[in-house]
Amino acid sequence: MHPDLILPILFALIAALFACVGQAGGVGYVGVMGLFGYPASVLKPTALTLTLLVSAIGIVRYHRSGLLKTQDWLPFALLGAPLSLLGGAINLPGQAYRFVLAALLMGAAVQMIARARATPDDRPDQAIPFRAALIMGAVAGLIAGITGVGAGVFLAAAMMSLKWAPMRRVAAVAQASNLFTSLPALAGVWVSHPSLPPQLPTWALAAGIGGVIGSWLGTRHLPADALRAILALILLASGIKLALG
Secondary structure (H helix, E strand, O other): OOHHHHHHHHHHHHHHHHHHOOOOOHHHHHHHHHHOOOOHHHHHHHHHHHHHHHHHHHHHHHHHOOOOOHHHHHHHHHHHHHHHHHHHOOOOOHHHHHHHHHHHHHHHHHHHHHHHOOOOOOOOOOOOOHHHHHHHHHHHHHHHHHHOOOOHHHHHHHHHHOOOOOHHHHHHHHHHHHHHHHHHHHHHHHOOOOOOOOOHHHHHHHHHHHHHHHHHHHOOOOOOHHHHHHHHHHHHHHHHHHHHO
8 A cells, every 4th residue: 555545544544543541642643653764864853743742732732631730740851851952962873763763763663562461450549759750751851852763652651660640641741741841852853954854734734633533542541551562563573664775
């Protein structure tokens, strides 16, 4: 099937699946575009644009459901936002970018598989450590800007590993993190005059529809473990392909 036909479908599916678990789909977009051979100059700004759109949709849903709390996401944003701007202005050489991205995709795949097999959520509902969140947000923001992927996937993995909050609260923080890192990162990328594909409006529409559906389902406790496992296999295959060239 021609990429112009299959990519909108894949972007809508990725956005819906990721939005179910409080993510904007950044790793999915870069994985699929990597499979179709798009260069970093196109891949990075496109992934950030789609991530920004889907995260904005998710934030509206989480806010309306009462899950989005300023004291939860603000510590991550204080350093994460400015460092994502810096990261966005950093363009790695093609080979280095491909290997970094491959590691990111495979790491995200392993994380999603682990989450799909996780036991029922028993994390305490407590205050998030402020200083640790500052440092974690700074590191995640810089990586998010360099790779073109929102910081939510990194922060969600770290928060769940440290058992800082229940899953739905982590999902709300992750979606906010995707927004406050993808917007500055996109501004940083814009300085280097990126190449935007003519299909971007169509891709954005498809991802937006998927994001609306996924975020609506996600805030209503949709069990997405099996879907996350399937998507993890796609990310793993994309990462291996990028690593092998």
